[in-house]
Amino acid sequence: MLDIAEELNRWVGQGRDFAVATVVAAGGSAPRGPGAALAVDTAGTAVGSLSGGCVEGAVYELCEQALRDGDTVLERFGHSDEDAFAAGLTCGGVIDVLVTPVRAADPVRPVLVDALATAARGEAAAVARIVNGPAELRGRALTVRPDGSYRGGFGGRPELDRTVAAEAGAFLDAGRTGTLEIGARGSRCGAPLTLLVESSVPPPRMIVFGAVDFASALVRVGTFLGHHVTVCDARPAFTTRARFPEADEIVVEWPHTYLRRTPVDARTVLCVLTHDAKFDVPLLELALRLPVAYVGAMGSRRTHLDRAARLREAGVTEAELARLRSPIGLDLGARTPEETALSIAAEIVANRHGGAGVSLTGAHTPIHHDGAHGPERAGGVTGVRPDGGPTGRRRHDGPRRGGP
Known part of the structure; x- marks a missing residue:
C-alpha cells in the first residue's frame, strides 16, 4: 500500500x-x-x-x-x-x-491516512495490519515511527499494541516489508495472529566518488533505480552541476573526508570511480570498515592488484578486503560509460537480492531472490523475519481463487 x-x-x-x-x-x-x-x-x-x-x-x-x-x-x-x-x-x-x-x-481509516501522509512526505514509517485472526481484529492497523511512537491499535489490547509496535519497529529499522506471527494477547501464547508489516523509508543512498564520464552515466542509472545520488570529488573544475544535472547532491571535497562526516547505513552503496591511489586508498580504507551494502572500485585488474597491496599496507584485513567489488561491475562486455553504468547497477542489484549474475536462459536458479518475496514451502507460503529469512510458519488456510 x-x-x-x-x-x-x-x-x-x-x-x-x-x-x-x-x-x-x-x-x-x-x-x-x-x-x-x-x-x-x-x-x-x-x-x-x-x-x-x-x-x-x-x-x-x-x-x-x-x-x-x-x-x-x-x-x-x-x-x-x-x-x-x-x-x-x-x-x-x-x-x-x-x-x-x-x-x-x-475505524482503520485514520491510521492508514496517517501512514500514507508520512510515506508521501518521504518520511520513515511502518504500518502493521491484521491479516489473519479473530474476526473482530481483521483489518485493524497500527502505524509506527522510527522513534518507537505509534498510532492506532487493536481494540483495547495494550499489550498486543506494544508488542506489534516493537516488532514493526524492527521491520522499519531494516527497511523491510513482510509478515509476522504473534499470539493474540501480545505474546507467543494464545491464538495466533498474522500481521502484514509495510515499511516506507527514504531512498537508499548511492555515493559516486570521482567526477568522470562514467560517473555521469552511473548517476542517471542510480537515479532511475530510486537512489538518492551524491557525486563527490576533490576537483572543483570537474565536480559541477552542469556535468551532473541529475545528481541529488554535488560535493567538492576529498572523498575520504566527506565519507567520514556523511551518514551511511546498511542500504548505502559506494562506487569509487577515481582509480587514483591518492584518492582510492584512504577512501577504501574507511569504506571497507563501514556497515554499507556495497563497495565497488573501478580499474583494471592490474590496478586492482596494486590497490589491494596498498590497502594491505595501510592495515586493511583480508576479511575487509573481501568486501571490495573490484574491478567494479558484472561482466557484460561493457565499453561505453552507459554500458559500464549498467554493469555496475546490475552488480548492485544482484548483491542486494542475492542474485548470481548469470543468464536466466537455461539456468535453474530462482528468478526472484529477494527474501521479502516469501519463499514457497510445502504446506503454504511462508512469511519473512525482519532480517529477511523465512519464518517457516504456515500462513493461512483461507479461500483460494484459481489456486494450484
Missing part, C-alpha cells in the same frame, strides 16, 4: 473513499512481492498493480465488493491448469492478497 502512498494521499485530500488490495505474501515466480498494491475508489478509478495484469480484474472486483459491504478479506491467487479462465498467475506463482476498505466511517 505504501508503494502508492502519493496517489492515495491525494485521494484522501479529495475526500475519496477507496479499497486497497495489498500483496501479503508471494511464492514461486510471482512478479511482485509483499507490499505491492492496487486501489480502487468509489468512481471505479484504479491505481497501482499487483501482478502485471494476471489477476488485476478479479482483485478490482474484490475492491468494489469491499467498498459495498465494508469487509476486509484475504484471498489467494495462483496458477490453474484445470481452468484456463480462472483468475490465476500465468507465471505460475502464488500470491495472498489482503483487501481493506478505507471509507470515512471505517
Whole structure:
C-alpha cells in the first residue's frame, strides 16, 4: 500500500473513499512481492498493480465488493491448469492478497491516512495490519515511527499494541516489508495472529566518488533505480552541476573526508570511480570498515592488484578486503560509460537480492531472490523475519481463487 502512498494521499485530500488490495505474501515466480498494491475508489478509478495484469480484474472486483459491504478479506491467487479462465498467475506463482476498505466511517481509516501522509512526505514509517485472526481484529492497523511512537491499535489490547509496535519497529529499522506471527494477547501464547508489516523509508543512498564520464552515466542509472545520488570529488573544475544535472547532491571535497562526516547505513552503496591511489586508498580504507551494502572500485585488474597491496599496507584485513567489488561491475562486455553504468547497477542489484549474475536462459536458479518475496514451502507460503529469512510458519488456510 505504501508503494502508492502519493496517489492515495491525494485521494484522501479529495475526500475519496477507496479499497486497497495489498500483496501479503508471494511464492514461486510471482512478479511482485509483499507490499505491492492496487486501489480502487468509489468512481471505479484504479491505481497501482499487483501482478502485471494476471489477476488485476478479479482483485478490482474484490475492491468494489469491499467498498459495498465494508469487509476486509484475504484471498489467494495462483496458477490453474484445470481452468484456463480462472483468475490465476500465468507465471505460475502464488500470491495472498489482503483487501481493506478505507471509507470515512471505517475505524482503520485514520491510521492508514496517517501512514500514507508520512510515506508521501518521504518520511520513515511502518504500518502493521491484521491479516489473519479473530474476526473482530481483521483489518485493524497500527502505524509506527522510527522513534518507537505509534498510532492506532487493536481494540483495547495494550499489550498486543506494544508488542506489534516493537516488532514493526524492527521491520522499519531494516527497511523491510513482510509478515509476522504473534499470539493474540501480545505474546507467543494464545491464538495466533498474522500481521502484514509495510515499511516506507527514504531512498537508499548511492555515493559516486570521482567526477568522470562514467560517473555521469552511473548517476542517471542510480537515479532511475530510486537512489538518492551524491557525486563527490576533490576537483572543483570537474565536480559541477552542469556535468551532473541529475545528481541529488554535488560535493567538492576529498572523498575520504566527506565519507567520514556523511551518514551511511546498511542500504548505502559506494562506487569509487577515481582509480587514483591518492584518492582510492584512504577512501577504501574507511569504506571497507563501514556497515554499507556495497563497495565497488573501478580499474583494471592490474590496478586492482596494486590497490589491494596498498590497502594491505595501510592495515586493511583480508576479511575487509573481501568486501571490495573490484574491478567494479558484472561482466557484460561493457565499453561505453552507459554500458559500464549498467554493469555496475546490475552488480548492485544482484548483491542486494542475492542474485548470481548469470543468464536466466537455461539456468535453474530462482528468478526472484529477494527474501521479502516469501519463499514457497510445502504446506503454504511462508512469511519473512525482519532480517529477511523465512519464518517457516504456515500462513493461512483461507479461500483460494484459481489456486494450484
